[in-house]
Amino acid sequence: MHATVGLPRSLLFHKYHVLWETFFGALDVETVTSPQSNRAILARGIELAVDETCVPVKLFLGHVDALRDKADYILVPRIVTLAKDETACVKFLGAYDVARNSVPGIRLLEYNVDVKNGIRQRPELCRVGETFEPNRRKVRRAYDHAASEHLRYTARLDEQQEEVLARPGMKVLVVGHAYNLYDEMLGKPIVDFLGKNGVEVVSSEFHDTAKARTLAKLVSKDIPWTYNKELLGALESYRERVDGIIFLVTFPCGPDSLMTELCMRRVKGTPSIMLVLDELQSEAGLRTRLESFIDLIEAGKRRAAVDGAR
Amino acid sequence: MSTQLPASRPFKVSFPHMGNYSIPVRLLAEQLECEIVLPPKMTRRTLEVGARHSPEFVCIPFKYNLGNYIEALEKGANLLIQAGGGCRFGYYGEVQEAILRDLGYDFGMVRLLGGWKLRDHIGDFKRVNPRLTMLRALKAYKLALRQTQALDRIEDYVRRNAGFEVQDGAFEEVHEAFLGELDTARDMRTMAEIESRYLGELEAIPTERPDDLLRIGIVGELYVLMEPFSNLFVEKELAKRGVEVHRFVTVSNMVEHSGRKHTAHLDELIAKSGDYVRYHLGADGTESVSMTYQLMQQGFDGVLHLKPFGCMPEVNAMASLQRLSREHTFPILFISYDAQTSETGLKTRLDAFCDMLRMRKQRPGDAAMADGAETLAPGAERSTA
Numbered sequence: 001m002h003a004t005v006g007l008p009r010s011l012l013f014h015k016y017h018v019l020w021e022t023f024f025g026a027l028d029v030e031t032v033t034s035p036q037s038n039r040a041i042l043a044r045g046i047e048l049a050v051d052e053t054c055v056p057v058k059l060f061l062g063h064v065d066a067l068r069d070k071a072d073y074i075l076v077p078r079i080v081t082l083a084k085d086e087t088a089c090v091k092f093l094g095a096y097d098v099a100r101n102s103v104p105g106i107r108l109l110e111y112n113v114d115v116k117n118g119i120r121q122r123p124e125l126c127r128v129g130e131t132f133e134p135n136r137r138k139v140r141r142a143y144d145h146a147a148s149e150h151l152r153y154t155a156r157l158d159e160q161q162e163e164v165l166a167r168p169g170m171k172v173l174v175v176g177h178a179y180n181l182y183d184e185m186l187g188k189p190i191v192d193f194l195g196k197n198g199v200e201v202v203s204s205e206f207h208d209t210a211k212a213r214t215l216a217k218l219v220s221k222d223i224p225w226t227y228n229k230e231l232l233g234a235l236e237s238y239r240e241r242v243d244g245i246i247f248l249v250t251f252p253c254g255p256d257s258l259m260t261e262l263c264m265r266r267v268k269g270t271p272s273i274m275l276v277l278d279e280l281q282s283e284a285g286l287r288t289r290l291e292s293f294i295d296l297i298e299a300g301k302r303r304a305a306v307d308g309a310r
Numbered sequence: 311m312s313t314q315l316p317a318s319r320p321f322k323v324s325f326p327h328m329g330n331y332s333i334p335v336r337l338l339a340e341q342l343e344c345e346i347v348l349p350p351k352m353t354r355r356t357l358e359v360g361a362r363h364s365p366e367f368v369c370i371p372f373k374y375n376l377g378n379y380i381e382a383l384e385k386g387a388n389l390l391i392q393a394g395g396g397c398r399f400g401y402y403g404e405v406q407e408a409i410l411r412d413l414g415y416d417f418g419m420v421r422l423l424g425g426w427k428l429r430d431h432i433g434d435f436k437r438v439n440p441r442l443t444m445l446r447a448l449k450a451y452k453l454a455l456r457q458t459q460a461l462d463r464i465e466d467y468v469r470r471n472a473g474f475e476v477q478d479g480a481f482e483e484v485h486e487a488f489l490g491e492l493d494t495a496r497d498m499r500t501m502a503e504i505e506s507r508y509l510g511e512l513e514a515i516p517t518e519r520p521d522d523l524l525r526i527g528i529v530g531e532l533y534v535l536m537e538p539f540s541n542l543f544v545e546k547e548l549a550k551r552g553v554e555v556h557r558f559v560t561v562s563n564m565v566e567h568s569g570r571k572h573t574a575h576l577d578e579l580i581a582k583s584g585d586y587v588r589y590h591l592g593a594d595g596t597e598s599v600s601m602t603y604q605l606m607q608q609g610f611d612g613v614l615h616l617k618p619f620g621c622m623p624e625v626n627a628m629a630s631l632q633r634l635s636r637e638h639t640f641p642i643l644f645i646s647y648d649a650q651t652s653e654t655g656l657k658t659r660l661d662a663f664c665d666m667l668r669m670r671k672q673r674p675g676d677a678a679m680a681d682g683a684e685t686l687a688p689g690a691e692r693s694t695a
Contacts, residue, residue: 050628051622052646078589090592094626097587101629112589117573222404222421252367252620261365265408275367290581 004030006071008063015176019150026142027133032071034063036184048102055250056179057091064099073109082113086226089255154207165241172236175204175231176248186277206234225255244271244297251278313434316388316418318428322347324387330537333493334454342439343528347387349378352539361649363409369618370647371533387417412461439583458507461558474517484511524667527605528557529598530616531624536645542653551664586630593623599630611667612641619648
């Protein structure tokens with residue numbers, strides 16, 4: 001008997017997929033990932049979700065539903081705190097209960113991370129592993145292996161980012177959560193469009209979390225959300241080395257609306273725009289804004305070159 | 311600790327409104343020994359100026375708070391207080407301060423972060439008033455808490471009974487007089503005396519309670535629950551329709567379940583949620599679901615769920631509530647507030663909701679029940695489709 005675990009390609013998948021895939025792989029559990037976001041998944045998510053839910057959670061519910069008959073279990077983590085004095089966005093607190101109450105006919109596997117209250121990822125994910133493998137030592141070994149693979153993977157991403165930053169040409173930093181940036185329906189069209197227009201895209205993925213927390217304080221002293229601290233860390237460490245900044249926000253994200261407001265007021269000197277994505281967006285409108293943003297950066301560069309020549 | 315004092319002296323302290331809690335907050339602020347400038351009473355303008363300078367889709371309490379600050383600064387205040395709390399509230403202060411500075415105001419701000427523990431905040435207050443001692447602050451805190459309890463008890467009684475007054479405005483008249491007296495009370499005995507005297511006066515008001523009266527519970531996000539202006543006076547509107555209104559989110563209850571007792575309180579709420587919640591949903595979300603489930607079991611006729619547009623903890627709760635409403639055919643009216651919410655729209659929905667509840671009562675077992683619940687809880691039927 002081989003059990004399968006479904007991984008919805010949404011929310012934290014884009015941060016932890018290496019961890020999850022390696023962990024279950026080491027336990028001989030097959031993982032099934034939902035397809036890239038598409039219109040049908042989004043439409044189903046909109047149908048299942050409360051109207052005012054943010055777009056990423058609507059997509060999440062669509063992805064969970066897409067796995068309904070494809071896997072024995074569907075993995076949905078519940079993340080509350082990853083460190084003291086900070087918290088994850090509230091949607092990660094509720095993701096498990098929201099999926100359970102919104103999508104009929106599914107079996108969920110959940111793990112709960114609440115470091116502030118002493119609930120850590122390792123024992124929680126190991127508990128999930130014990131559903132499939134009675135040998136506890138084997139499960140713990142699988143976790144440790146997966147955790148180190150995850151670290152290796154994120155370190156490589158950071159290195160790649162440095163390579164992009166070292167290249168010549170126009171560079172734009174896109175500040176947005178991984179689940180927006182890498183989603184086929186949300187961030188991907190924007191990243192692709194920038195690439196096609198000869199712009200190097202620097203993502204706000206920043207995996208040195210300790211450094212991110214320190215850097216984040218330079219922009220915002222009080223910001224409580226873990227993943228937003230990482231965005232601010234990226235912003236602080238890359239912004240002098242890019243030509244423009246795009247804040248990518250999904251409607252109606254609370255943390256991002258406050259964070260972006262503060263960033264737009266405090267980060268001066270680099271051209272920046274805020275793009276708000278919703279489920280009704282038109283690509284034409286986005287393109288026009290991106291094109292004019294690129295024009296604006298180019299004009300600024302030309303002016304700087306002329307001034308420099310004088 | 312996060313305090314920046316204004317350049318100009320003397321200090322003139324102000325803080326945002328929330329219901330009638332400016333009464334106990336004023337008592338606390340008096341310990342700072344400086345002039346207190348209450349923001350003007352909330353009007354449409356408060357919301358307009360607040361919304362104009364706020365991020366577009368930030369939740370509405372932010373916009374009201376900012377409107378209060380701007381109107382207080384216009385009145386001469388120069389030291390603003392922002393209390394922390396769960397969820398986005400904890401982050402309001404820093405962003406509001408940046409917005410107000412960009413608008414060119416000269417002011418200081420005390421941002422209270424990380425919960426309600428007096429010990430953590432005394433340092434902030436001492437910078438404003440060096441003569442303040444822990445003992446004195448503690449005494450003031452206890453007094454303010456007593457004042458809050460008196461306020462909550464009286465207002466709870468008003469909520470439950472004002473719908474049945476024989477003479478229009480009788481309850482409001484006593485309530486107003488009570489607020490005036492409570493505002494001047496500065497010792498425990500006076501507060502207790504005022505509370506019991508006014509409770510007696512309220513009980514003496516003649517009422518007519520019909521046999522088939524409606525009992526409705528109100529749950530949801532704390533600010534729109536406790537600031538009547540922001541919820542378009544929904545409790546008064548219900549009273550006008552002859553409803554006994556129950557609400558459980560009050561500052562007294564929040565204080566009672568804060569600090570060390572918080573986790574136990576959440577566990578209890580989850581245990582009594584009928585398995586509609588297994589993990590805490592954030593802020594007031596768990597309480598909204600659990601209280602709704604408990605009220606349903608207690609035979610309430612329906613529940614109103616209020617939240618600011620986009621409030622994520624309550625959106626989380628709605629997933630559970632919609633399923634509960636569907637599975638038990640229990641009527642829940644969901645109301646979202648943003649800067650555009652219209653009073654007329656609200657009144658129409660309340661009329662329809664109350665009519666539907668009355669129909670259910672008169673003709674039990676009628677198919678109209680299920681239909682009513684469905685139309686009033688849009689989306690509730692969707693996941694079975």
